Amino acid sequence: MVVRLSRHRLPALLCGMLAALTLVTPAAAAPVPAGAVRADAAAGWLARHLVDGERFEAVFDGVAYPDQGLALDAVFAFAAADVADDFGARALAWVTRPDVRDGYVGDGVTEAYAGATAKLALAVAVRGGDPTDVGGVDLIARLRSLQSPGGRFADLSAWGDFSNAFSQSFAILALNRSAQGVPAVAAEWLAGTRCPDGGYPLLPAQPVCVSEVDATAVAVQALRAAGRWADAAAGLGWLVSVQRADGGFTNADGTANANSTGLAAQALRAGGRPLAWARARVFLAGLQVGCAAPVVDRGAVDFDGGVFDPATATRATAQAVLGLTGTGYAELSRATATTGAPTFPCH
Template sequence: MVVRLSRHRLLALFCGVLAALTLATPAIATPTQVGAVRSDAAAGWLARQLVDGERFEAVFGGVAYPDQGLTLDAVFAFAAGGVAEDFGARALAWVTRPDVRDGYLGDGVTEAYAGATAKLALAVAVRGGDSTDMGGVDLIARLRSLQSPGGRFTDRSAWGDFSNAFSQSFAILALDRTAHGVPAAAAGWLAGTRCPDGGFPLLPAQPVCVSDVDATAIAVQALRAAGRRADAAAGLRWLVSVQRADGGFTNADGVANANSTGLAAQALRDGGRSLAWARARVFLAGLQIGCAGPVADRGAVDFDGGLFDSSTATRATAQALLGLTGTGYARLSTTTATTGAPTLPCH
């Protein structure tokens, strides 16, 4: 049982916000967005999908495992949408529960994951909490302990190092909210991974540097937060150069989808590329289930516009919300958020 849980934790950490799970049989329904996009309805739909109103789960081999990463994506999405404040509070309370937290972060001694630690620290800060004392755990101190002299944040685990552009970027975004700020070496290391075309790879030090939309989207936000505007600008130019005519962005498999487009749109708006953001937003709006769709699906954002699949729509909706509102990770806050799970107004 311990081995299976560890493998799941590593898989969830590596996938993080990168990919949507495709585990359930698709229902027969297609995106039928009508009228203006409703980010509040998207957040409301996402909130109603939480198990017991507090968490998401991943199912492997018929067994449900906690999905802390996706649950934190929902926390960010609710903050971006400015609604479902009560759901966001319960979701973060669940992730920070000691058994759930340690199953995600590791024990901090023999096992510690940089990306998970940084993502949780950022979520706590977004919701106005204290990342230095989360149930007796100083997330910031633990995160800093995972930084190498060269500036890279890496995992400490017998299972290997799964750190990547998301780990580094979330670490920078989390530390940017602390009194000591971002270590120059950390921002410098991330900037140094940039590919010749201006984009950023998911994994560094590969034989061929291949820019990735998702990795570039979060890297430019982290670099902007750290004051590395020129490095971020190169990444933003690359994002604009690979945007499709319909406003969408493709993943590594070449599929235009809500996840990659949502992250890219967030980065574009945060980086001042308003026209490109508006085009991406139109693409995302076209994937939202509108009033012609089944009542239970209304407000959700479909992964790629094919047959609607709720198992992929949860992550797609969470990441699409970031792009629909355009609020960057560095500016997310729940200060003015309201409670409740809004529904799509249909007459």
């Protein structure tokens, strides 16, 4: 999920998930046999598809644009799977390079993006770094400066405010790891966006409150981190209620996919819903590419189980790893991660 938009990445975001990130020829996904799912191999595939071993890019009209958000998703996936720690270090080093960093979070003067700032701060903390000093930038202080008196974290930009449920949730998750902790008003604001059915919308204050799987999955993790147990429980209950019979979850257009299911599965396990998590994990396992596929594709998690598309598989795999392991954002750590990019075992 993209958490903010800026002029630096507008062309790339227009092409979204369809951007061609590799030159691998699409082939039919060959599902992994039941019980053989490998989160480590999925993370290994993701690591091997980093451009120059450090970054992801989106290509639009022949121009490659940096995709810092996807690189951070990979950092989270490597920590969740406890592998590819060397790749995680390089990916974070790339995102925190001043020119790359400021193209993502803003310069802090004319532009500052709450969701991007929060996501980067969380990734730095997950890798054991100090978010208050990222190349001389205090991401925690900047994030707090973007909070309104009412508790909402909003963007500072001439291009508008693109903050949403992800921005608020990542802000809470990042601040939960800071010395000052989470401002109560921030969690209260997020809880106040809840829809009547118990889920959470991507955008607040709409004429009709529509719960979304991805937004709810991240919001309940943030609310639990902030101690808002009842508000999180309502969201978890809604997730269980919309889970498909096959264990999967759909996005806004009704497509059951690895991205939404991965985030929902992560939230369900972290939120103490093991049976629903197990069902979601079975669905994700069915999307993992196995030994019948070309070697270059093995271990990846396909977006929806159709014709394998590496352009969508990168983000799908990154978020699927979170669901396969079930490690919540609040618990992620690279402390025990090993180096290297595991491959899918085929005999």
